[in-house]
Amino acid sequence: MSQSEFDAPQRISDFDIELKLLLEAIYLKYQHDFRHYAISSLRRRLSQALDEFGLKTLSQLQDRIMRHGDEFSRLFQYLTVQVSDMFRDPAYFLALREHVLPRLRTYPSIKVWVAGCSTGEELWSLKILFDEEGLTERTLFYATDISPDALARAESGIYTLDRIQGFTQNYLAAGGKRSLSDYYHAAYGGARFAGSLKERVVFADHSLSTDEVFLEAHLVSCRNVLIYFDRGLQDRALGLFENALVRRGFLGLGSKESLRFSRHYEAFDEFRPGERIYQKR
Incomplete structure (x- = not known):
């Protein structure tokens, strides 16, 4: 939420005044900063x-x-918004498979940061993708989110069975080379994906609002997170990603997100613009 939205000359509603006070109270008491999230x-x-x-x-x-x-x-x-799917926007994962991973293959070791990992669907999608391309053993994944509950659910890797059909369709559209069922087993009334996929994954609490860079990454995937930030917080997050990425590292955003109007735009090339994949210059 930007201060300018509250400083505008038009009359501010009682709801928005109370909203500003609520977010300030949350920040002061619980150290969670939602003051620059999109007000709408x-x-x-x-x-x-x-x-x-x-x-x-x-x-x-x-x-x-x-x-x-x-x-x-x-x-x-x-x-916090915890909405995701495995292999969401399959064209993104297909572009990673066909165009990004061949370049990452040239590194002796790889680090991937899944920022705002929510309940883990994108993390496990990337793990499967890297496994099928033979890169699992030299890749370390960092999955971060501000929600302890979301991180716990991500680490469990358990999803309801009614979602599996959609996951499978996305997986195949993303160029999946096996059967998605090879990666999960029935457990606790659902499908559990973690198992061996959990190896070489670090789960950590991290806020794009208040925390700093903690690793050097070759790929940062932060999809459908920036849409919930105001412009200032978007720029802060993108600055973290720029600082975290190695030279010629890759950044993946959501289908409705873009670097185009960010102050960090000049730091990246549009590697696969249709799939919102950028490469650091």
Whole structure:
């Protein structure tokens, strides 16, 4: 959420005033910074939270979470968006397979950062992709998110069986070389993907709002995360990715995201613009 949105001359609604105060309170008490998330998305999600909590105003919600930490844990799921699919946007993964991985193959060791990994679908998709291209043994994956719950679910690698058909269709469209069923087994009433795929994966809490670069990466995949940030926070995150990437390293964004209007645009070449894959200059 940008300060300029609140400083505009038009009248600010009571809801937006309370929203600003709520986000400031969350930052001061819990050190989670949502102040620069896209305001339209926050309005929608916090309106849903009010219904869930049975409250009428954000001031009431602020009072609740300030006094009860477990209530903030309930609210956290509304502040973060955990929506993903395995091999989402198959053309992206096909482009990685055919155009990016052949270049990464020239490195003796590879590091991949899955930023905003949510519940792990993209991480396991990349693990499968690297496995099929024979790069697993020399690749270390870092999966990060601000949500402890999302990280725990990602690490478990368990998804409901009703999602498997969609995962399989995406996998095949992304150039899958085997059967997706080779990578999971039925467990806990769902499909568990972790198993051997979990090897050479590091899960870590990391905030694109407040934390700094912690590794040197050859590929950063951060897809459908920036759309929830305002322009200033987008630039901050992209600056982290630029600093993390090795020379000629690759950055993958979501289908609705772009570097085009970022101040970091000149630092990258449009390697596969249709699939939102960029290469650091």
